[in-house]
Every structure is written in C-alpha cells, then in structure tokens.
Amino acid sequence: MIAGLSRRRAIAAVLALAVPVATALPLAADPAGRVVGVGGSVTETIYALGAGDRLVARDTTSTFPAAANELPDVGYMRRLSPEGVLSVAPDLIIAEEGSGPPETIQILAEADIPFVAVPAALDAAGVGAKIRAVGRALGLDAEAAALATEIEARIAAVQARAAGVETPTRVLFVLSAAGGRLMASGQGTAADAMIRLAGGINAVEGFPGYKQLTDEAVLAAAPDVILMMDRGAGGTHDSAGVLAHPAVAITPAGRDRRLIQMDGLYLLGFGPRTAEAVADLHRALYPGKG
Incomplete structure (x- = not known):
C-alpha cells in the first residue's frame, strides 16, 4: 500500500488509517537520534550503553530500568502494530530476534525505517554478541565491546566457581x-x-x-x-x-x-x-x- 512513497508520506499514510496512539513528532536530523527498543534485554542494553536519551518508545517487555516505563509503549514485541511504532516517528528500530509479526516488519521496511534484529542469547558469548550488535546499530562499538567483555568475564568467573561444586543442585x-x-x-x-x-x-x-x-x-x-x-x-x-x-x-x-x-x-x-x-x-x- 505504501511502497514507493517517501518516508514521511509512508508514515502519514499509515497513521491516517489508524486510531492515533501518540502524536507523530518531527524527524530528527540525526538518522539514529530517535530509537525504538523492542525486547527487554535490547532496551536495557541501550540504557547500559548510555544511549537511553535516544529512546523515544519501547515495547511492553521493556520494563528496566525504571526510566523505560516513562516512554510510550508500542505493544508486545511479537504483536507490534505498525501504527504504534510509526506514531513516534523513529529513525531506527532495534529489536530482539523473533519480534514481529512479519506484516508489521514489512510495513516498516516500506516506510524506509532501519530495523535491526538482534540475535537471541543463551550463553556468555551470546550475551556479548547481543551487546555488540546493539552497540553497532547505535554507532557505539567501542562502548559495547568494553561492556560485553566485562560481562563475559564475570559470567566466566561464576562458571569457574560452579565447576568446583562436587554435587550439583x-x-x-x-x-x-x-x-x-x-x-x-x-x-x-x-x-x-x-x-x-x-x-x-x-x-x-x-x-x-x-x-x-x-x-x-x-x-x-x-x-x-x-x-x-x-x-x-x-x-x-x-x-x-x-x-x-x-x-x-x-x-x-x-x-x-x-x-x-x-x-x-x-x-x-x-x-x-x-x-x-x-x-x-x-x-x-x-x-x-x-
């Protein structure tokens, strides 16, 4: 429906069909100055990297730190509506892997809004990769590398202590x-x-x-x-x-x-x-x- 439209017209076209959930705001000159965090760990990471002031909205699962709860809520990460996301006029969406649905992601792509999917993690290396991916999306590679290395080392230290347990619980x-x-x-x-x-x-x-x-x-x-x-x-x-x-x-x-x-x-x-x-x-x- 909105393919071929400019980014501003695409946002306006989608908002015109929706019950407004927030007032659309003007786009910032900085292409990564208005960020939506989708997924609790992604939003936490954005704050941990010192970029919380660039967030303009978050999803329902993003409840930490407390400041995140003051941001507009665009819905549950797996049931995002394009209207809710576009209403805050983002320049960048950083989302945990599995966010969607695909129809919403397609509309956001047609609106020419960068959408970065961050891989899921289930170990220390995965946590580090997630932090580095968020940092790369924000242009904060050095800060992300330092944070990821610190957290990986701290997890490894706990695992070293756990390795000495004779009878695991x-x-x-x-x-x-x-x-x-x-x-x-x-x-x-x-x-x-x-x-x-x-x-x-x-x-x-x-x-x-x-x-x-x-x-x-x-x-x-x-x-x-x-x-x-x-x-x-x-x-x-x-x-x-x-x-x-x-x-x-x-x-x-x-x-x-x-x-x-x-x-x-x-x-x-x-x-x-x-x-x-x-x-x-x-x-x-x-x-x-x-």
Whole structure:
C-alpha cells in the first residue's frame, strides 16, 4: 500500500488509517537520534550503553530500568502494530530476534525505517554478541565491546566457581502452576541455560521447551530446588502454593522448602544484567559457598 512513497508520506499514510496512539513528532536530523527498543534485554542494553536519551518508545517487555516505563509503549514485541511504532516517528528500530509479526516488519521496511534484529542469547558469548550488535546499530562499538567483555568475564568467573561444586543442585524451573498443573522447563530454554550457567542441573530432561508435568514426572525429577519467576504481590504462583503441591511436597525441594524466585527479565533476559543474575542464582543454589 505504501511502497514507493517517501518516508514521511509512508508514515502519514499509515497513521491516517489508524486510531492515533501518540502524536507523530518531527524527524530528527540525526538518522539514529530517535530509537525504538523492542525486547527487554535490547532496551536495557541501550540504557547500559548510555544511549537511553535516544529512546523515544519501547515495547511492553521493556520494563528496566525504571526510566523505560516513562516512554510510550508500542505493544508486545511479537504483536507490534505498525501504527504504534510509526506514531513516534523513529529513525531506527532495534529489536530482539523473533519480534514481529512479519506484516508489521514489512510495513516498516516500506516506510524506509532501519530495523535491526538482534540475535537471541543463551550463553556468555551470546550475551556479548547481543551487546555488540546493539552497540553497532547505535554507532557505539567501542562502548559495547568494553561492556560485553566485562560481562563475559564475570559470567566466566561464576562458571569457574560452579565447576568446583562436587554435587550439583537439581533445579526444577516452574513457569506456571495454574490449577495445580506444573508447566516446567525442558532443554533449550532460557531457564535451562541459566540453571546450567549457575552450576545447577535441570531436574527434567528428554524434551525441549516447556511441558506440563505429571505428578510421576515431578517425583522422578526429584528436584532439590524449585526456581520460578517472581510475579510480585499480585502474582498467582506464591511459594506456599507451589511447595504445597502434592508431588512437589514430597521431593527434596518440598521437604526442605527450597524455592527461589527471581524477576523474570533479570533471570531470563540475557542482557547486561545477566552476570549479576547468574551470580545471584549461584549463591542461592549454593548458600554459604560464595
């Protein structure tokens, strides 16, 4: 619909068809002066590189640092609307891999707005690559290289300590316990990767992604610790409820009442705070051992 139009006309054409979500602002002379961050770890990285003042909007998952919450919200990263993004007149969109949908990305391409997809990360090298990719998009290569190198070294230091653990802790990551049904992490997830980085063992194996576990599977997993996202005071997955689950209650984790709750973006974001998150999780898994 808007192919062939100039960038300004493309933005106007899309906005004319939409219920306005924000007032379109004039374009800056600096081609990377008005940035939209899509994905919590991407937005965190932009701030960590000292470029937060260049952000004009963020997606729903971008909740850290607190300043991000003051920016216009263009929607969930996998359900972005072109109207919402174009309404803030960006010069550059930096997004986590998998953002979309494709139809929105196509419209943004036709509006001649640079869209940089940052690769996902599940290890120290991936975190470093993500930071360097964001820095390259912002023209901050040197700053990104320094930050990435520091974080990679800090994660490696935790892994070195974890390598000395004689009996690794078995960890069951529970994504949801709604209705008494435990949705747990198998292999290949961010939770699985964090458990391993912190020196633990995923208590369940044999399937990728997330899956509901039977009571028999929970008992067979025999976790020493339950790991969950902290959903705050309004969350539905409180520690008492999970530890009281009939199957969990008779596992080592249930008997010892060992449950670790961490902020979801902090624990699973694989951004500039990942070194701290790995260190915190390691200390929680092995209290008194550094």
